[in-house]
Amino acid sequence: MRSGAQVPASPSRLDSGLEVQLRNWFDRPYDDAISAARTCYSPRVIYADEVTEKQRRSIGPLTFFGGHHTVYQHATFEFALSGLSRQVVWCFLHAFPFYNSEQQSQRYVRLDAVQAHVPRRLAGQALSVYEAAIERAWAAYRELARRLEPVTQRTLAELWRLKERQSVAFGRNLAREAQKKAIETARYVLPVACHTAMVYTVSGIVLHRLRRMAAACDAPDEARALVDAMIGEVEKRDPAFFSEIGEAPLAEDEIPERRVAPGPCASDFPAQFDRSLEGHRSRLVDYGARAPAVVASAVRSVLGRPDLSEDEALDLVLDPARNRYRLDTLNVSTHSPLMRTLDHAHYTFRKKLSHSADSQDQRHRMVPGSRPLLSRTLPAEVDVIEPALVAQDPAAHALFRESVEDAFHARGELLRLGAEPELALYVLPNALAVRFEESGSLLHLLHKWTMRTCLNAQREIWEASMDELEQVRGVHPQLVRHVGPPCVVRNGLVSPRCTEGTHFCGIPVWRSFPKTERRI
Structure with a gap:
Protein backbone atom coordinates (compact mmCIF):
# COMPACT_ATOMS: atom_id res chain seq x y z
CA MET A 1 0.00 0.00 0.00
CA LEU A 111 -17.95 -6.01 -8.45
CA ASP A 112 -17.21 -9.63 -7.62
CA ALA A 113 -16.00 -9.22 -4.03
CA VAL A 114 -18.34 -8.11 -1.26
CA GLN A 115 -16.83 -4.81 -0.10
CA ALA A 116 -18.98 -2.35 1.80
CA HIS A 117 -18.92 0.24 4.53
CA VAL A 118 -19.96 -1.21 7.88
CA PRO A 119 -20.63 1.43 10.58
CA ARG A 120 -18.44 0.89 13.62
CA ARG A 121 -21.34 1.68 15.94
CA LEU A 122 -23.22 -1.43 14.87
CA ALA A 123 -22.74 -4.46 17.08
CA GLY A 124 -24.41 -7.68 18.14
CA GLN A 125 -27.62 -8.62 16.37
CA ALA A 126 -27.75 -5.33 14.45
CA LEU A 127 -24.32 -6.04 12.96
CA SER A 128 -25.41 -9.55 11.98
CA VAL A 129 -28.57 -8.23 10.30
CA TYR A 130 -26.53 -5.60 8.45
CA GLU A 131 -23.84 -7.99 7.20
CA ALA A 132 -26.37 -10.60 6.08
CA ALA A 133 -28.33 -7.97 4.12
CA ILE A 134 -25.18 -6.78 2.36
CA GLU A 135 -24.20 -10.31 1.37
CA ARG A 136 -27.69 -11.16 0.09
CA ALA A 137 -27.68 -8.00 -2.03
CA TRP A 138 -24.39 -9.05 -3.62
CA ALA A 139 -25.76 -12.51 -4.35
CA ALA A 140 -28.77 -10.90 -6.05
CA TYR A 141 -26.43 -8.64 -8.06
CA ARG A 142 -24.48 -11.62 -9.39
CA GLU A 143 -27.63 -13.54 -10.29
CA LEU A 144 -29.32 -10.53 -11.88
CA ALA A 145 -26.25 -9.82 -14.01
CA ARG A 146 -26.20 -13.46 -15.11
CA ARG A 147 -29.89 -13.42 -16.07
CA LEU A 148 -29.71 -10.08 -17.87
CA GLU A 149 -26.69 -10.85 -20.05
CA PRO A 150 -28.56 -12.94 -22.65
CA VAL A 151 -31.30 -10.27 -22.67
CA THR A 152 -28.82 -7.48 -23.40
CA GLN A 153 -27.01 -9.64 -25.95
CA ARG A 154 -30.21 -10.32 -27.92
CA THR A 155 -31.18 -6.65 -27.88
CA LEU A 156 -27.76 -5.45 -29.01
CA ALA A 157 -27.59 -8.13 -31.70
CA GLU A 158 -30.82 -6.76 -33.18
CA LEU A 159 -29.77 -3.12 -32.88
CA TRP A 160 -26.33 -3.71 -34.36
CA ARG A 161 -27.57 -6.24 -36.99
CA LEU A 162 -25.19 -8.96 -35.85
CA LYS A 163 -26.55 -11.46 -38.40
CA GLU A 164 -25.34 -9.21 -41.22
CA ARG A 165 -21.81 -8.98 -39.83
CA GLN A 166 -19.03 -11.35 -40.87
CA SER A 167 -16.47 -10.19 -38.32
CA VAL A 168 -15.83 -12.53 -35.39
CA ALA A 169 -14.20 -9.63 -33.57
CA PHE A 170 -17.43 -7.64 -33.88
CA GLY A 171 -19.30 -10.47 -32.19
CA ARG A 172 -16.81 -10.47 -29.34
CA ASN A 173 -17.16 -6.71 -28.96
CA LEU A 174 -20.92 -7.08 -28.83
CA ALA A 175 -20.63 -9.76 -26.13
CA ARG A 176 -18.43 -7.48 -24.03
CA GLU A 177 -20.89 -4.61 -24.45
CA ALA A 178 -23.77 -6.89 -23.47
CA GLN A 179 -21.93 -7.85 -20.29
CA LYS A 180 -21.42 -4.17 -19.46
CA LYS A 181 -25.12 -3.42 -20.00
CA ALA A 182 -26.03 -6.35 -17.75
CA ILE A 183 -23.87 -5.25 -14.83
CA GLU A 184 -24.93 -1.63 -15.38
CA THR A 185 -28.51 -2.70 -14.74
CA ALA A 186 -27.77 -5.29 -12.05
CA ARG A 187 -26.04 -2.65 -9.94
CA TYR A 188 -29.46 -1.31 -8.97
CA VAL A 189 -29.70 -4.00 -6.26
CA LEU A 190 -26.27 -3.28 -4.75
CA PRO A 191 -26.40 -1.41 -1.43
CA VAL A 192 -25.43 2.25 -1.18
CA ALA A 193 -22.90 1.02 1.40
CA VAL A 260 -36.29 17.52 12.12
CA ALA A 261 -36.16 14.10 13.76
CA PRO A 262 -34.86 11.28 11.54
CA GLY A 263 -36.90 8.24 10.69
CA PRO A 264 -39.31 7.03 8.01
CA CYS A 265 -41.32 9.87 6.50
CA ALA A 266 -45.09 10.21 6.50
CA SER A 267 -46.48 7.48 4.29
CA ASP A 268 -48.34 9.94 2.05
CA PHE A 269 -45.31 12.15 1.23
CA PRO A 270 -43.89 10.04 -1.65
CA ALA A 271 -47.35 9.64 -3.19
CA GLN A 272 -48.02 13.38 -3.01
CA PHE A 273 -44.69 14.14 -4.66
CA ASP A 274 -45.25 11.53 -7.36
CA ARG A 275 -48.72 12.88 -8.17
CA SER A 276 -47.21 16.34 -8.58
CA LEU A 277 -44.96 14.97 -11.34
CA GLU A 278 -48.09 14.40 -13.46
CA GLY A 279 -46.55 11.40 -15.20
CA HIS A 280 -43.16 12.99 -15.85
CA ARG A 281 -39.83 11.68 -14.69
CA SER A 282 -38.74 15.33 -14.48
CA ARG A 283 -41.45 18.00 -14.53
CA LEU A 284 -40.91 21.65 -15.44
CA VAL A 285 -42.35 23.61 -12.51
CA ASP A 286 -40.99 27.12 -13.07
CA TYR A 287 -39.28 29.24 -15.72
CA GLY A 288 -38.82 32.83 -16.83
CA ALA A 289 -41.82 33.47 -19.06
CA ARG A 290 -39.96 36.12 -21.11
CA ALA A 291 -36.73 34.16 -21.41
CA PRO A 292 -36.45 34.32 -25.24
CA ALA A 293 -36.93 38.08 -25.27
CA VAL A 294 -34.50 38.56 -22.37
CA VAL A 295 -31.81 36.43 -24.03
CA ALA A 296 -32.27 38.25 -27.34
CA SER A 297 -31.97 41.60 -25.59
CA ALA A 298 -28.76 40.42 -23.90
CA VAL A 299 -27.32 39.37 -27.28
CA ARG A 300 -28.03 42.86 -28.63
CA SER A 301 -26.29 44.39 -25.61
CA VAL A 302 -23.22 42.16 -25.95
CA LEU A 303 -22.80 42.85 -29.66
CA GLY A 304 -24.00 46.45 -29.74
CA ARG A 305 -26.62 45.54 -32.36
CA PRO A 306 -30.02 47.01 -31.38
CA ASP A 307 -31.23 46.32 -34.91
CA LEU A 308 -31.28 42.53 -34.48
CA SER A 309 -34.69 40.90 -34.43
CA GLU A 310 -35.39 38.37 -31.70
CA ASP A 311 -35.01 35.42 -34.08
CA GLU A 312 -31.74 36.79 -35.51
CA ALA A 313 -30.29 37.35 -32.06
CA LEU A 314 -31.24 33.87 -30.85
CA ASP A 315 -29.84 32.22 -33.98
CA LEU A 316 -26.49 33.96 -33.46
CA VAL A 317 -26.08 32.30 -30.08
CA LEU A 318 -27.90 28.98 -30.54
CA ASP A 319 -27.55 27.87 -34.17
CA PRO A 320 -24.38 25.73 -34.45
CA ALA A 321 -24.08 26.78 -38.10
CA ARG A 322 -23.55 30.37 -36.91
CA ASN A 323 -21.96 29.75 -33.51
CA ARG A 324 -19.00 27.39 -33.77
CA TYR A 325 -18.72 27.18 -29.96
CA ARG A 326 -21.70 24.82 -30.13
CA LEU A 327 -19.47 22.34 -31.98
CA ASP A 328 -16.60 22.52 -29.50
CA THR A 329 -16.30 19.49 -27.19
CA LEU A 330 -14.22 21.59 -24.77
CA ASN A 331 -17.41 23.34 -23.59
CA VAL A 332 -16.10 26.89 -23.72
CA SER A 333 -19.53 28.47 -23.25
CA THR A 334 -18.79 30.29 -19.98
CA HIS A 335 -15.79 31.94 -21.68
CA SER A 336 -17.87 33.34 -24.52
CA PRO A 337 -19.50 36.78 -24.08
CA LEU A 338 -22.14 35.72 -26.58
CA MET A 339 -23.03 32.42 -24.92
CA ARG A 340 -23.16 33.91 -21.45
CA THR A 341 -26.41 35.53 -22.56
CA LEU A 342 -28.03 32.10 -22.08
CA ASP A 343 -27.53 32.45 -18.34
CA HIS A 344 -30.61 34.69 -18.26
CA ALA A 345 -33.00 31.85 -19.16
CA HIS A 346 -33.69 29.78 -16.07
CA TYR A 347 -35.67 26.57 -15.49
CA THR A 348 -36.64 24.56 -12.41
CA PHE A 349 -37.60 20.89 -12.52
CA ARG A 350 -39.14 18.56 -9.96
CA LYS A 351 -37.80 15.08 -10.52
CA LYS A 352 -37.50 11.54 -9.28
CA LEU A 353 -34.49 9.33 -9.98
CA SER A 354 -32.85 6.32 -8.43
CA HIS A 355 -29.90 6.86 -6.09
CA SER A 356 -27.75 5.24 -8.76
CA ALA A 357 -28.86 7.55 -11.57
CA ASP A 358 -28.76 10.66 -9.42
CA SER A 359 -25.19 9.86 -8.43
CA GLN A 360 -24.39 10.63 -12.07
CA ASP A 361 -26.95 13.39 -12.55
CA GLN A 362 -25.51 15.40 -9.65
CA ARG A 363 -22.15 15.53 -11.42
CA HIS A 364 -23.65 18.32 -13.55
CA ARG A 365 -22.63 20.72 -10.82
CA MET A 366 -23.82 23.87 -12.57
CA VAL A 367 -27.37 22.48 -12.59
CA PRO A 368 -27.70 22.07 -8.81
CA GLY A 369 -30.43 20.22 -6.98
CA SER A 370 -31.77 20.40 -3.43
CA ARG A 371 -31.33 16.71 -2.73
CA PRO A 372 -33.11 15.23 0.28
CA LEU A 373 -31.94 13.91 3.60
CA LEU A 374 -32.92 10.29 3.01
CA SER A 375 -32.91 9.65 6.74
CA ARG A 376 -36.00 11.88 6.92
CA THR A 377 -37.71 11.42 3.56
CA LEU A 378 -37.84 7.70 2.80
CA PRO A 379 -40.95 5.72 3.71
CA ALA A 380 -40.90 2.45 5.61
CA GLU A 381 -42.19 0.50 2.63
CA VAL A 382 -40.25 -0.34 -0.53
CA ASP A 383 -39.64 2.80 -2.59
CA VAL A 384 -37.47 2.20 -5.65
CA ILE A 385 -36.99 2.85 -9.36
CA GLU A 386 -37.05 -0.38 -11.36
CA PRO A 387 -34.86 -0.33 -14.49
CA ALA A 388 -36.82 -0.76 -17.72
CA LEU A 389 -34.62 -3.66 -18.78
CA VAL A 390 -35.52 -5.51 -15.57
CA ALA A 391 -39.23 -4.73 -15.81
CA GLN A 392 -39.35 -6.25 -19.31
CA ASP A 393 -38.07 -9.66 -18.17
CA PRO A 394 -40.34 -11.57 -15.72
CA ALA A 395 -37.52 -13.57 -14.10
CA ALA A 396 -35.33 -10.50 -13.66
CA HIS A 397 -38.29 -8.52 -12.31
CA ALA A 398 -39.04 -11.18 -9.69
CA LEU A 399 -35.41 -11.32 -8.57
CA PHE A 400 -35.20 -7.52 -8.41
CA ARG A 401 -38.36 -7.21 -6.32
CA GLU A 402 -37.22 -9.93 -3.93
CA SER A 403 -33.88 -8.20 -3.44
CA VAL A 404 -35.17 -4.66 -2.86
CA GLU A 405 -37.92 -5.91 -0.53
CA ASP A 406 -35.27 -7.77 1.44
CA ALA A 407 -33.15 -4.61 1.70
CA PHE A 408 -36.03 -2.49 3.00
CA HIS A 409 -36.95 -5.24 5.44
CA ALA A 410 -33.36 -5.25 6.73
CA ARG A 411 -33.51 -1.49 7.18
CA GLY A 412 -36.70 -1.93 9.21
CA GLU A 413 -35.06 -4.61 11.35
CA LEU A 414 -32.09 -2.35 12.05
CA LEU A 415 -34.40 0.47 13.12
CA ARG A 416 -36.29 -1.89 15.42
CA LEU A 417 -32.99 -2.98 16.94
CA GLY A 418 -32.18 0.66 17.76
CA ALA A 419 -29.82 1.51 14.91
CA GLU A 420 -29.81 5.18 13.98
CA PRO A 421 -31.68 5.98 10.74
CA GLU A 422 -28.47 7.20 9.04
CA LEU A 423 -26.82 3.85 9.70
CA ALA A 424 -29.83 1.80 8.62
CA LEU A 425 -29.83 3.64 5.26
CA TYR A 426 -26.61 1.94 4.16
CA VAL A 427 -28.32 -1.41 3.44
CA LEU A 428 -30.77 0.13 0.97
CA PRO A 429 -30.25 -0.48 -2.75
CA ASN A 430 -28.97 1.83 -5.46
CA ALA A 431 -32.51 1.61 -6.82
CA LEU A 432 -34.00 3.62 -3.95
CA ALA A 433 -36.01 6.62 -5.11
CA VAL A 434 -34.66 10.14 -4.67
CA ARG A 435 -37.09 13.08 -5.02
CA PHE A 436 -35.88 16.65 -5.37
CA GLU A 437 -35.96 19.97 -7.22
CA GLU A 438 -33.22 20.99 -9.64
CA SER A 439 -32.57 24.32 -11.37
CA GLY A 440 -30.25 25.64 -14.01
CA SER A 441 -29.77 28.28 -16.63
CA LEU A 442 -29.99 27.42 -20.30
CA LEU A 443 -26.23 27.97 -20.52
CA HIS A 444 -25.56 24.94 -18.33
CA LEU A 445 -28.65 22.92 -19.23
CA LEU A 446 -27.50 23.16 -22.85
CA HIS A 447 -24.32 21.27 -21.99
CA LYS A 448 -26.20 18.76 -19.84
CA TRP A 449 -28.80 18.03 -22.49
CA THR A 450 -26.13 17.69 -25.16
CA MET A 451 -24.37 15.04 -23.08
CA ARG A 452 -27.41 13.26 -21.66
CA THR A 453 -29.64 13.00 -24.74
CA CYS A 454 -26.92 10.78 -26.23
CA LEU A 455 -27.91 7.10 -26.15
CA ASN A 456 -24.71 6.31 -24.26
CA ALA A 457 -26.07 8.21 -21.26
CA GLN A 458 -27.60 6.22 -18.40
CA ARG A 459 -31.15 5.39 -19.36
CA GLU A 460 -32.87 7.14 -16.44
CA ILE A 461 -30.92 10.34 -17.02
CA TRP A 462 -31.54 10.13 -20.76
CA GLU A 463 -35.28 9.78 -20.15
CA ALA A 464 -35.29 12.71 -17.70
CA SER A 465 -33.31 14.90 -20.11
CA MET A 466 -35.59 14.07 -23.03
CA ASP A 467 -38.58 14.82 -20.79
CA GLU A 468 -37.12 18.18 -19.76
CA LEU A 469 -36.25 19.13 -23.31
CA GLU A 470 -39.75 18.32 -24.56
CA GLN A 471 -41.34 20.50 -21.88
CA VAL A 472 -39.02 23.45 -22.54
CA ARG A 473 -39.75 23.01 -26.24
CA GLY A 474 -43.41 23.41 -25.34
CA VAL A 475 -42.91 26.83 -23.72
CA HIS A 476 -39.80 28.20 -25.48
CA PRO A 477 -39.37 26.33 -28.78
CA GLN A 478 -37.08 29.01 -30.18
CA LEU A 479 -34.53 28.38 -27.40
CA VAL A 480 -34.15 24.62 -27.91
CA ARG A 481 -34.52 24.36 -31.68
CA HIS A 482 -30.85 23.38 -32.00
CA VAL A 483 -30.49 21.23 -28.87
CA GLY A 484 -29.72 17.51 -28.94
CA PRO A 485 -26.86 15.04 -28.64
CA PRO A 486 -23.54 15.82 -30.35
CA CYS A 487 -24.43 13.84 -33.48
CA VAL A 488 -27.53 16.01 -33.96
CA VAL A 489 -25.80 19.32 -33.23
CA ARG A 490 -22.81 18.49 -35.48
CA ASN A 491 -24.75 16.83 -38.32
CA GLY A 492 -23.83 18.34 -41.69
CA LEU A 493 -21.45 20.85 -40.11
CA VAL A 494 -18.38 18.97 -38.92
CA SER A 495 -16.95 15.47 -38.99
CA PRO A 496 -17.26 13.13 -37.24
CA ARG A 497 -20.88 13.55 -36.22
CA CYS A 498 -20.46 11.37 -33.14
CA THR A 499 -17.84 12.43 -30.61
CA GLU A 500 -17.81 9.03 -28.85
CA GLY A 501 -15.34 7.38 -31.23
CA THR A 502 -15.43 3.59 -30.88
CA HIS A 503 -18.26 3.97 -28.36
CA PHE A 504 -20.69 5.11 -31.09
CA CYS A 505 -24.10 3.66 -30.19
CA GLY A 506 -24.65 2.38 -33.73
CA ILE A 507 -27.95 4.21 -34.21
CA PRO A 508 -28.32 7.20 -36.60
CA VAL A 509 -30.08 9.36 -34.02
CA TRP A 510 -29.56 12.52 -36.12
CA ARG A 511 -32.12 11.29 -38.66
CA SER A 512 -35.09 11.28 -36.28
CA PHE A 513 -34.26 13.24 -33.11
CA PRO A 514 -36.16 13.93 -30.88
CA LYS A 515 -38.29 10.95 -31.96
CA THR A 516 -35.72 8.47 -30.70
CA GLU A 517 -36.58 4.95 -29.60
CA ARG A 518 -34.39 3.57 -26.84
CA ARG A 519 -34.39 -0.17 -26.22
CA ILE A 520 -31.45 -0.61 -23.86
Missing part, protein backbone atom coordinates in the same frame (compact mmCIF):
# COMPACT_ATOMS: atom_id res chain seq x y z
CA ARG A 2 1.23 3.49 -0.79
CA SER A 3 1.85 5.72 2.18
CA GLY A 4 -1.20 7.55 3.42
CA ALA A 5 -3.83 7.49 6.11
CA GLN A 6 -5.68 4.26 6.77
CA VAL A 7 -8.67 4.57 9.04
CA PRO A 8 -8.99 1.47 11.24
CA ALA A 9 -11.34 -1.01 9.66
CA SER A 10 -14.70 -1.93 11.09
CA PRO A 11 -14.73 -5.22 13.02
CA SER A 12 -16.72 -6.58 10.07
CA ARG A 13 -15.10 -8.90 7.54
CA LEU A 14 -16.89 -6.97 4.79
CA ASP A 15 -15.15 -3.64 5.43
CA SER A 16 -11.41 -3.41 4.81
CA GLY A 17 -11.36 0.20 5.97
CA LEU A 18 -10.95 3.63 4.46
CA GLU A 19 -7.68 4.56 2.75
CA VAL A 20 -6.71 8.16 2.04
CA GLN A 21 -3.56 9.17 0.16
CA LEU A 22 -2.55 12.70 -0.81
CA ARG A 23 -1.34 12.31 -4.41
CA ASN A 24 -0.47 15.91 -5.26
CA TRP A 25 -0.33 19.07 -3.19
CA PHE A 26 1.09 22.56 -2.73
CA ASP A 27 4.27 22.39 -0.65
CA ARG A 28 3.50 25.53 1.38
CA PRO A 29 -0.24 26.18 1.10
CA TYR A 30 -0.45 28.46 4.15
CA ASP A 31 2.44 30.70 3.09
CA ASP A 32 1.10 30.66 -0.46
CA ALA A 33 -2.25 32.02 0.76
CA ILE A 34 -0.57 34.78 2.76
CA SER A 35 1.65 35.75 -0.16
CA ALA A 36 -1.45 35.98 -2.36
CA ALA A 37 -3.10 38.23 0.22
CA ARG A 38 0.00 40.46 0.35
CA THR A 39 0.01 40.72 -3.45
CA CYS A 40 -3.32 42.58 -3.26
CA TYR A 41 -1.50 45.47 -1.55
CA SER A 42 1.84 45.25 -3.34
CA PRO A 43 3.20 46.76 -6.58
CA ARG A 44 4.48 43.28 -7.51
CA VAL A 45 3.64 39.61 -6.98
CA ILE A 46 4.72 38.31 -3.55
CA TYR A 47 6.00 34.73 -3.21
CA ALA A 48 5.60 32.19 -0.42
CA ASP A 49 9.28 32.27 0.55
CA GLU A 50 8.94 35.99 1.37
CA VAL A 51 6.33 35.44 4.09
CA THR A 52 7.52 36.17 7.64
CA GLU A 53 6.48 34.55 10.91
CA LYS A 54 4.74 37.75 11.95
CA GLN A 55 2.71 37.74 8.74
CA ARG A 56 1.74 34.11 9.32
CA ARG A 57 0.35 35.00 12.73
CA SER A 58 -1.41 38.19 11.63
CA ILE A 59 -2.42 38.04 7.96
CA GLY A 60 -3.59 34.43 8.06
CA PRO A 61 -6.24 34.84 10.80
CA LEU A 62 -7.13 38.34 9.57
CA THR A 63 -8.02 37.11 6.09
CA PHE A 64 -9.68 33.88 7.17
CA PHE A 65 -11.87 35.19 9.96
CA GLY A 66 -12.65 38.33 7.97
CA GLY A 67 -14.20 36.14 5.27
CA HIS A 68 -11.53 36.87 2.63
CA HIS A 69 -11.28 33.22 1.64
CA THR A 70 -10.21 33.38 -1.99
CA VAL A 71 -6.56 33.39 -0.93
CA TYR A 72 -7.09 29.85 0.40
CA GLN A 73 -8.48 28.69 -2.91
CA HIS A 74 -5.16 28.76 -4.77
CA ALA A 75 -3.79 25.69 -3.03
CA THR A 76 -5.38 22.45 -4.22
CA PHE A 77 -5.07 18.92 -2.90
CA GLU A 78 -5.51 15.77 -4.96
CA PHE A 79 -6.48 12.68 -2.97
CA ALA A 80 -6.71 8.99 -3.75
CA LEU A 81 -9.68 7.67 -1.77
CA SER A 82 -10.77 4.06 -1.44
CA GLY A 83 -12.92 2.05 0.92
CA LEU A 84 -15.60 4.75 1.20
CA SER A 85 -19.29 4.20 0.55
CA ARG A 86 -21.32 5.33 -2.43
CA GLN A 87 -23.65 6.94 0.08
CA VAL A 88 -21.02 9.29 1.55
CA VAL A 89 -19.95 10.26 -1.96
CA TRP A 90 -23.53 11.08 -2.96
CA CYS A 91 -24.61 12.95 0.17
CA PHE A 92 -21.29 14.65 1.04
CA LEU A 93 -18.36 14.63 -1.40
CA HIS A 94 -20.48 15.28 -4.51
CA ALA A 95 -23.29 17.27 -2.88
CA PHE A 96 -21.84 20.71 -3.76
CA PRO A 97 -20.23 22.20 -6.89
CA PHE A 98 -16.62 22.92 -6.03
CA TYR A 99 -14.64 19.70 -6.48
CA ASN A 100 -13.29 17.48 -9.23
CA SER A 101 -13.35 13.71 -9.15
CA GLU A 102 -12.99 10.56 -11.23
CA GLN A 103 -14.83 7.67 -9.60
CA GLN A 104 -14.81 3.92 -10.15
CA SER A 105 -17.79 3.11 -12.38
CA GLN A 106 -20.34 0.51 -11.36
CA ARG A 107 -21.53 0.61 -14.98
CA TYR A 108 -18.30 -0.85 -16.32
CA VAL A 109 -16.55 -2.53 -13.38
CA ARG A 110 -17.90 -5.91 -12.26
CA CYS A 194 -20.90 -0.45 -1.50
CA HIS A 195 -17.26 0.61 -1.47
CA THR A 196 -15.91 2.83 -4.20
CA ALA A 197 -12.57 4.37 -5.14
CA MET A 198 -11.81 7.76 -6.64
CA VAL A 199 -9.40 10.58 -7.32
CA TYR A 200 -10.80 13.65 -5.57
CA THR A 201 -9.43 17.19 -5.81
CA VAL A 202 -10.48 20.23 -3.79
CA SER A 203 -9.06 23.64 -2.95
CA GLY A 204 -7.85 24.53 0.51
CA ILE A 205 -10.93 26.56 1.40
CA VAL A 206 -13.23 23.72 0.34
CA LEU A 207 -11.33 21.34 2.60
CA HIS A 208 -11.93 23.75 5.48
CA ARG A 209 -15.63 23.81 4.61
CA LEU A 210 -15.81 20.03 4.45
CA ARG A 211 -14.37 19.86 7.95
CA ARG A 212 -16.92 22.39 9.19
CA MET A 213 -19.90 20.65 7.57
CA ALA A 214 -19.16 16.93 7.91
CA ALA A 215 -22.17 16.38 10.18
CA ALA A 216 -24.60 18.06 7.77
CA CYS A 217 -25.25 14.94 5.71
CA ASP A 218 -26.74 11.47 6.01
CA ALA A 219 -23.38 9.81 6.69
CA PRO A 220 -21.90 11.99 9.46
CA ASP A 221 -19.66 9.37 11.08
CA GLU A 222 -18.13 8.28 7.80
CA ALA A 223 -17.81 11.87 6.56
CA ARG A 224 -15.98 12.95 9.72
CA ALA A 225 -13.57 10.02 9.53
CA LEU A 226 -12.92 10.75 5.87
CA VAL A 227 -12.31 14.48 6.33
CA ASP A 228 -10.12 13.91 9.38
CA ALA A 229 -7.94 11.56 7.33
CA MET A 230 -7.72 14.05 4.44
CA ILE A 231 -6.76 16.87 6.79
CA GLY A 232 -4.24 14.62 8.50
CA GLU A 233 -2.53 14.07 5.16
CA VAL A 234 -2.34 17.83 4.51
CA GLU A 235 -1.03 18.52 8.01
CA LYS A 236 1.89 16.17 7.39
CA ARG A 237 3.04 18.65 4.71
CA ASP A 238 1.98 21.94 6.31
CA PRO A 239 0.53 21.83 9.85
CA ALA A 240 -0.15 25.59 9.82
CA PHE A 241 -2.84 25.29 7.16
CA PHE A 242 -5.25 24.03 9.80
CA SER A 243 -3.60 24.93 13.10
CA GLU A 244 -3.40 28.68 12.41
CA ILE A 245 -6.83 29.16 10.81
CA GLY A 246 -10.16 27.39 10.52
CA GLU A 247 -13.55 26.90 12.12
CA ALA A 248 -14.31 23.95 14.37
CA PRO A 249 -16.55 21.22 12.94
CA LEU A 250 -20.22 21.84 13.66
CA ALA A 251 -21.64 19.44 16.22
CA GLU A 252 -24.72 17.50 15.22
CA ASP A 253 -26.93 19.56 17.55
CA GLU A 254 -25.76 22.71 15.71
CA ILE A 255 -26.98 21.48 12.32
CA PRO A 256 -30.31 23.15 11.40
CA GLU A 257 -31.41 20.17 9.29
CA ARG A 258 -31.20 17.92 12.33
CA ARG A 259 -33.99 19.80 14.09
